[in-house]
Amino acid sequence: MKDHSYTATIEVAKSPEDVFEQINQVSKWWSKDFEGSSANLYDQFVICHPGRHYSKQKLVELIPGKKVVWLVTESKLDWLEHDKHEWTNTKMVFEITPKGDQTVVHFTHDGLVPEKECYAMCDQGWNMVIKERLFNFITEGKTI
Secondary structure (H helix, E strand, O other), X not given: OOOOOEEEEEEEOOOHHHHHHXXXXXXXXXXXOEEEOOOOOOOEEEEEEOOOEEEEEXXXXXXXXXXXXXXXXXXXXXXXXXXXXXXXXXXXXXXXXXXXXXXXXXXXXXXXXXXXXXXXXXXXXXXXXXXXXXXXXXXXXXXX
């Protein structure tokens, strides 16, 4: 059975090591509503947009220049009608792969599948966050 979790891929002209470091600077590309730390294994951080989104992430895997994995330990998406905690126990996985003089970042929100109520809105949100904000931060140093 094929996994239908949300994915996005970007390709940048930076080294895998640079990309790894920039992914870990979450407050510069995901959200200014950031609390905590996102640099070391087992660090935890919260993204909170009051009345809309709350999620607490824990860094559960860090392989320098290759991979970053966050486990969502708590979540509340206030705009959902049914299960407001759909993100809880999902993982956000960044796989970093060299490709010639480029680096490919393959992002998967493991567990965010089309059957989830939040999928359509989260698909749009992640497309903006990964394909625009993260891409612009890595390629141009542009922060949010």
